[in-house]
Amino acid sequence: MNPSTGARPGRARRALGPGADRVLADTVRAPRTPPPWSPAAVDATLHAVLEEFEQRVEPWREAFEGLDEDVLAEAAIEARSFGADPAGAVDELVRGLFGQLDRWQQAIGDLGRRLTAAAQDRPLPAWAADAGRTEDVRWRQARQALIEAVARHHHGHLPTGPPDNRPW
Numbered sequence: 001m002n003p004s005t006g007a008r009p010g011r012a013r014r015a016l017g018p019g020a021d022r023v024l025a026d027t028v029r030a031p032r033t034p035p036p037w038s039p040a041a042v043d044a045t046l047h048a049v050l051e052e053f054e055q056r057v058e059p060w061r062e063a064f065e066g067l068d069e070d071v072l073a074e075a076a077i078e079a080r081s082f083g084a085d086p087a088g089a090v091d092e093l094v095r096g097l098f099g100q101l102d103r104w105q106q107a108i109g110d111l112g113r114r115l116t117a118a119a120q121d122r123p124l125p126a127w128a129a130d131a132g133r134t135e136d137v138r139w140r141q142a143r144q145a146l147i148e149a150v151a152r153h154h155h156g157h158l159p160t161g162p163p164d165n166r167p168w
Contacts, residue, residue, distance in 0.1 A: 037120060045118040046128050053111045057135070060104040063097065064142035069152035090153065097146050101139070108135050 033041070072090050079089030115128050 042118065042120055042122065046115060049114045049118050050128065050131050053107065057104060057107055060100050061138065063100055064145055067145045067149055069149045072149055072153040094150055101143055104139055108139060111135065
């Protein structure tokens, strides 16, 4: 090594000519899409999973929006007006709603698995974990609304006795 320059003997340092930095910048480009393991790609995948889930569960949310004993009474009245069994119509409606709750709950479990897989062994960001918890709360509220609607439809009010005497 040459002690005055710090370079090896026989190798001269060559400076890049004018405009070399522009030429390098034009030929070496950052990828247009981030690699699938990058934080930006993981974040985009998590958002896509949540967006797909939101579209999937929207009909279930709408089915339980405004659900109360009046909805069940309307089903009975409509069945009676067509000469059908009103109790059977209410029973069919309630069974259908419980079926929707089951599918909704399965979708929430699927969401958790898909978010975990999309995070690629990283902890879920708080916003993604909160979305799952929020959906679980919505499901519980819908289930409670259905139970209360059935109780009010059949009893005219909610039972107030000890939990062992409640119909649910």
